[in-house]
Amino acid sequence: MTIHGAGSFGHRPARDHNVQGGWFSSNTDENKSLDLDVLRGFEETRFSVRKLNHQVVGALHKQGIPAVGLSALQWWTYLPSQQHDELDEKRSTPPSPNSNNNNNNNNNNNNKIKYPVDVDLSNLVHMMYTDNVMPVLHGDSVYNKHQGCSVLSGDRIITELCCRLPREHGVNVRRVVFLTDVPGVFTRFPFDKEEEEEGGETHPDARLVRKVMVEGEGNGNGGREVEMYDEEGNVVVGVGFDDDGSGNREGGEEGISGDVAVDVTGGIKAKLEEAISCAISGVESVRICEVGTMHALNALMMDALPEGWRGTEVASKNHERRMEE
DSSP: OEEEOOHHHHHHHHHHTTGGGOSBSOSSGGGOOBOHHHHHHHHHHHHHHHHHHHHHHHHHHHTTOOEEEOOGGGTOEEEEOSOHHHHHHHHHSOOOTTSOOOOOGGGTTOOSSEEEOOOHHHHHHHHHHHTTOEEEEEOEEEEETTTEEEEEOHHHHHHHHHHHHHHHHOOOOOEEEEEESSSSEESSOSSOHHHHHTTOOOOTTOOEEOEEEEEOOSSSOTTOEEEEEOTTSOEEEEEEEOTTSOEEETTSOOOOOOOSSSOTTOHHHHHHHHHHHHHHTTOSEEEEEETTSHHHHHHHHOSSOOTTOOSEEEEEHHHHHHHHO
């Protein structure tokens, strides 16, 4: 399965028209009014990401890979939740597609947390998987029952499918690989702005996080303890994910930050959080590495990573304990 981001195709129109904020200017049903500029951004974002998806699918066809592009819009609707505990419980034990979901009048004032209501996407992906057809999904702008619309990242799709495919279809997701334009997760943004524009070297204070070990069960980031190790095996930092999903270093220092580039879905910090959720959901190995390198090829093809592999691997301590038993 391939899931690609929106890149400059989708992030810029989504940002310029505030698609993430939704097209309703009020959160109450009585006073809702449609923001036509956001609606225009929604249309532009969808048009652009579908163009990109066609290009990706076309490239796969040229390599003889039976691939079919899918849009999440038809299969995914966001619904506001009341609190993080409720969201974590739902993501740990997802409702069936036919169950009634009671998120009614009590949710009018809370659009911070959102939950996907429509879960048929996993059923379609599973059918394609059994037919040896590669689904190609992408980041998208989707419907949101509370605010009209919002942005869905490709990373978020990965996490949801990693949770649902094993539980609902018995499919064991062994590897997830995030391909990026940097070698992995760093303790700080690896380039200064001027150095990045000039193609300079990695910032001397930036250390590549080689391994991320997470302790916890279920899905979601609340209350988990995460340890990060550098390429020499030294502990870089211990991170506790707060209830709002934000990572903070021990001692109150600033945690992993997002990208400086235009990215309305949270950048590398959000990617790391989704990678952690994948590992907690049961994925044996989650890898973040640089696209177009041998490290990327090894991450995609090999169960055991070779010595000298450069990237960030995320794994659950619980899984490693089970492997040792």
